[in-house]
Amino acid sequence: MKKKLVSTLLLGALSVSLLAGCGGNGGSGDGGSDDGGKSDAKGSVYYLNFKPEADQAWQDLAKKYTEETGVEVKVVTAASGEYESTLTTEMGKSSAPTLFQVGNDQAVNTWKNYCLDLADTDIVKELSTDEFNLTGDNGEIYAVGYCYEAFGIITNKKLLKEAGYEVSDITDFASLKKVAEDITARKDELGFSAFTSAGLESSSSWRFSGHLANMPMFYEFRDDGVTKQPATVTGAYLDNFKDVWDLYINNATCTPVELATKTGDESEAEFGQEQAVFFQNGSWEYANLVTDETKGFMMNADDLTMIPIYCGVEGEENAGLCCGTENCWAVNSQASEADIQATLDFIKWVVTSDEGTTMMAEQFGPIPFKNAKEPENVFFKAADQYIEDGKYVVSWAFNYTPNVDDWRATVVSAMLQYSSNGGSWDNVVKAYVDGWATQYAAQ
Amino acid sequence: MKRRKKTSAVAVNSRLISRPIRRCFPIFMLPTFAAFCIGFIWPFAQGMYLSFCNFTIPKDAEFIGIGNYVKAFADAGFRYSFLYTAAFAVVSILAINIFAFTIAYLLTQNIKGANLFRTVFFMPNLIGGIVLGYIWSMIFDGILKKYGTFLLAETSYGFWGLIILMCWQQIGYMMIIYIAGLQSVPEDMMEAAKIDGANKWQTLIRITIPNVMSSITICIFLTLTNSFKLFDQNLALTGGMPVAFTDAGTTINTTEMLALNIYKTFYTSANTRGLAQAKAVMFFVLVAVLAIAQLRFTREKEVQQ
Structure with missing residues (x-):
């Protein structure tokens, strides 16, 4: 009798703890199936965002949309460095993201089985240009570019004037070089340098291995008529790349040896504190330089503009800024039909409604949609001006880069050796050309 | 009682x-x-x-046979990272254990403030690997700047940098294990040795070390597996850079260890996830075999008390 009592008690205790354990697990599980339950009726949206700085704006917008339509929108943000791993995990779950980011060719290669062909959807009809979409071989639209960015050389017109020049004096590489070297020669007298430090520290080295390297890539691909990721590259314009790079590092605020540890933030601060005239970066710097009070630069927008990166290619006086995007939406083709419809409705609302377009203009600048609101950003105005003047847009050729992070790391490593450690430029060429072949073969 | x-x-x-x-x-x-x-x-x-499949997410795996293993063996970067990891493991096992044992030995000799030292030496172990990696990369760069160079300039800088980092982090932990071992060496044996006229060195070799052999077993086991599995510190300190070029026109990351190589392979593209998985299975077998062999070997040398 006693024995039985003890074992019953023990069993009771055990089953309680087991149930408690299950209860704990069930909590999160229930959450998931709850979403599922709702999605059967109306569909729901799960957006895996990759811009932490825009997270709050997305959350607010999602709430507004839910209030208006009753459709649930869940926004989760994974920073770009963790995006791929988060997406891989989330996609394996039963409540997978219905809307996610596919930024370049590499991402399309990885995720195309999960990308709905958007060709016949409303969102595509709202586009003002299809320039920024990611497409398949048979005209499938795997992802829609929902905003674009421009990069070039951000220029402080005020300082340039102090040095005795106007923006219009710079029309090609030769004139850029003349101005920069003249400023360097009078550096002590003027109190500022030509370029900010071209830091190759890993957090911002993409400015050069990605954005600057886009110049030789763009011209090579234009000559060869490349329309999809090539297996090999020739590096035909790498001498031009070397010319600009030499110009950057020999006319900067710091010596080349310091480049290994210089960060993008330092470079930005040098520009913000008017220690240099030129700062190679993109339209996203507008907020940091002009409006961000915590950064405290609060530059006058009228003093700023952006000029193209000139590298000595024939005909480059007709070049505009580098415009493109890595911000593209893909809709999960494996989601339920109701969820897909809800997602398509949501993104259409984002790019057509007043709330949506306002938020997009604030967070992302100009968006390639018919209902877009005009942003304040002077850098986009510069980009538009170049287009209006009939100059050609330098597209983001680097979106073809195979295994992009590793390829860039390779190039940066060689650039560092060249700039700071007496290495040979040949290794940069090798990193660029051989590295491309290596990464293409590896993927 | x-x-x-x-x-x-x-x-x-x-x-x-x-x-x-x-x-x-x-x-x-x-x-x-x-x-x-x-x-x-x-x-x-x-x-x-x-590891026998091609997949983007585990749900949609497609069986392809041993192709991934063939590819893994053919991967020059993977082979290189294996050798690099092995070299790193040998050096770090020796360095960490010798230092940890020495410090533990000194701290059990009735030094003033021994407790304070123990705490301080143990503390680095409480900091996460990624943070450590970034902190040390700043320290190394700061020092190397004086000599007009930087951490990513040479493969050897990255190698020794990682050794220093791992020593700094792990010595304290191993030291604690050795201290516990040293404190359990029977007093009567030490006394007997003293009476028999053994000098300090002889006592250390003949009495102390055989008696702490079980601590040595566990410390070598930990340092061995830690060295092979090392990831965070490797990622944060050098990320595998700098790059070397092979004659075949390919590139190799010269400070990339096995775990980092596997991680990078996994996120290269949808076609490489199976390959990374195959590498990971080989990695597991390697670490398991090495660890078991080492346990067998050092266990034999242990003394039963």
Whole structure:
């Protein structure tokens, strides 16, 4: 009798703890199936965002949309460095993201089985240009570019004037070089340098291995008529790349040896504190330089503009800024039909409604949609001006880069050796050309 | 004392308690066993299976046979990272254990403030690997700047940098284990050695080391597996850079260890996830075989007290 009592008690205790354990697990599980339950009726949206700085704006917008339509929108943000791993995990779950980011060719290669062909959807009809979409071989639209960015050389017109020049004096590489070297020669007298430090520290080295390297890539691909990721590259314009790079590092605020540890933030601060005239970066710097009070630069927008990166290619006086995007939406083709419809409705609302377009203009600048609101950003105005003047847009050729992070790391490593450690430029060429072949073969 | 021990032993052995336990043990095992299956056995089996597959996410795996293993063996970067990891393991096992043992030995010699030293030496172990990696990269760069160079300039800088970092982090932990071992060396043996006229060196070699052999076993085991599994510190300190070029026109990351190589392979593209999985399985087998061999080898040298 006693024995039985003890074992019953023990069993009771055990089953309680087991149930408690299950209860704990069930909590999160229930959450998931709850979403599922709702999605059967109306569909729901799960957006895996990759811009932490825009997270709050997305959350607010999602709430507004839910209030208006009753459709649930869940926004989760994974920073770009963790995006791929988060997406891989989330996609394996039963409540997978219905809307996610596919930024370049590499991402399309990885995720195309999960990308709905958007060709016949409303969102595509709202586009003002299809320039920024990611497409398949048979005209499938795997992802829609929902905003674009421009990069070039951000220029402080005020300082340039102090040095005795106007923006219009710079029309090609030769004139850029003349101005920069003249400023360097009078550096002590003027109190500022030509370029900010071209830091190759890993957090911002993409400015050069990605954005600057886009110049030789763009011209090579234009000559060869490349329309999809090539297996090999020739590096035909790498001498031009070397010319600009030499110009950057020999006319900067710091010596080349310091480049290994210089960060993008330092470079930005040098520009913000008017220690240099030129700062190679993109339209996203507008907020940091002009409006961000915590950064405290609060530059006058009228003093700023952006000029193209000139590298000595024939005909480059007709070049505009580098415009493109890595911000593209893909809709999960494996989601339920109701969820897909809800997602398509949501993104259409984002790019057509007043709330949506306002938020997009604030967070992302100009968006390639018919209902877009005009942003304040002077850098986009510069980009538009170049287009209006009939100059050609330098597209983001680097979106073809195979295994992009590793390829860039390779190039940066060689650039560092060249700039700071007496290495040979040949290794940069090798990193660029051989590295491309290596990464293409590896993927 | 003895009597009380006996009574408590009787209590546990009483048939009243022991029989239901014996009868119902599967139920008591169940929660842990289930957790072990869900958290370890199942993912492990799935991982094995996935290494024979092509997949973007595990749900949609497609069986392709041993192709991934063939590719893994043909991967020059993977072979290089294996050799690099092995070299790193040898150096770091020696360095960490020699330093840790020396410090532990000194701190058990009745030095003033020994407790303070122990705490301070142990502290680095409490900091996460990624943070450490970034902090040390700043320290190294700061020092190397004086000599007009930087951490990513040479492969050897990255190698020794990582050795220094790992020593700094792990010596304290191993030291604690060695201190525990040293404190349990029987006093009577030491006394006997003293009476027999053994000098300090002889006592260390003949008495102390054989007696702390079990600590040495566990410390070598930990440092061995830690070195092979090293990831965070590697990622944060050098990220595999700088790059070297092969004659075949390919590139190799010269400070990339096995785990980092696997991680990078996984996120290269949808076609490489199976390959990374195959590498990971090989990696597991390698670490397991090495660890078991080492345990066997050092266990033989242990003295039964």
